[in-house]
Amino acid sequence: MVPSTAARLGTENAGSRSPVGKLGYLLLYVVLIVVAAFQLFPLVWLLLFSLKNNQEVFDLPPLSLPMNPRWENYEKVWSAGNISVYFLNSVWITIAATVLTIILGSLVTFAITRMKWKGSSLVLGLFMVAMMIPVHSTLIPLFSLFNRVGLTDHPLSLVLSYAAFNLPITMMILLGFYYSLPREVEEAAVMDGCSVHRVFFRIVLPMTGSVLATTAIINMIYNWNEFIFVNTFISSDTFKTLTVGVQNFIGQYTTDWGAIGATLMISILPILLMFLFLSDRIVEGIAAGSVKG
Structure with a gap:
């Protein structure tokens, strides 16, 4: 041969x-x-x-x-330490906020890059300026707002906060990829009778799969590890996440360091495994969105 x-x-x-x-x-x-x-x-x-x-x-x-x-440290934190509840809260809040951020970010990026309308540059600039707002400076206004609308001690306050603060970086990653998409595909779809909504959901969104995987991983890492919003907005154990739940093992006079280590190890494993399996998609998505066609 x-x-x-x-x-x-x-x-x-x-x-x-x-x-x-x-x-x-x-x-x-x-x-x-x-x-x-x-x-x-x-x-x-x-x-x-x-x-x-x-x-x-x-x-x-x-x-x-x-x-x-x-090894009983892991059993103790999972059952007696209520870590199982915190773990499930972290999972579904992270997924919900990530999905919401990706959908909103994709819609806004599509409208800015693929549609012609007055004020698109201004809207893009406002989203980019939002990246310069420190998270800690918004805690008191957000807490006051959520308190007035009845969302304090409610997981929706976390989902909305995560989505709002992750939108700018999500859009920044998507922008380069959207600019490089060929317009001929969309024009052919419109000529065949596709509406704007069908063009986005049936054609553009599937073409951005690699860069969406990148933004999803970045969002999930941030949402999973976030502490300050959970510590500020959530007070009941029912909706706490892993990052705040570790405080259960810190007492006034004694601290169970082994249990703290077990909790931290449990919180690291999901993100570590996800990164190991999807690291190629991260590189692929960043490379795809870094070149403007």
Whole structure:
């Protein structure tokens, strides 16, 4: 069987690589392995931390194995610590806010980039200016607003806040990709009798799948890890999320550090697994939206 041209060229390039080039690649891989080890260090430390009791946390070195791994810390926080409720709240609030942000961001970006109307540049500028507003400066006005409309201690206050603050960055990622979409496809659809709504939902939205995956992951990471809005707007345990639920193990006189470590490990795993499985889509979406056609 005759090898392909690409395979033969790759083999020739690998064989003709100089010793200096091979040494450079070896050093590059060594540096990448060292960087990866530094990246994994906090996760390993947190895992070992979550399997210790208070005495072992303070007496043993950070990376030392616990004398008796306390896997019951995970069982305790999941059942007695009410973490199961906080985990489910984090899941559905994160998903709801992400879906709302992506739908609104896609609609606004489509209207600004694919439709001609007065004031589109002004609207885009207002959304971009919103990125410069500090989150903490809005806490008191938002709390006063939600209190007047009866949304304090209600998960809808979190969903609306997350969507509002994530819209600018979502639109900024979508803009480059929408500008690069060929208009000929939309014009052909209109000639065939498609309405604006059908053009958006049937043609444009499916074409933006890769960049939507990128924005979804970025939104989910922010929503999952958010603390200040939950701590300000939510007071009952029924609607608290994982980021606030970890405070249950901090007492006035004692703190259960092993339980805190187990809670943090549970909160990290979903985002970590999602990033590992969808990291290629993140790179693909950013690369696709970075070039304007």
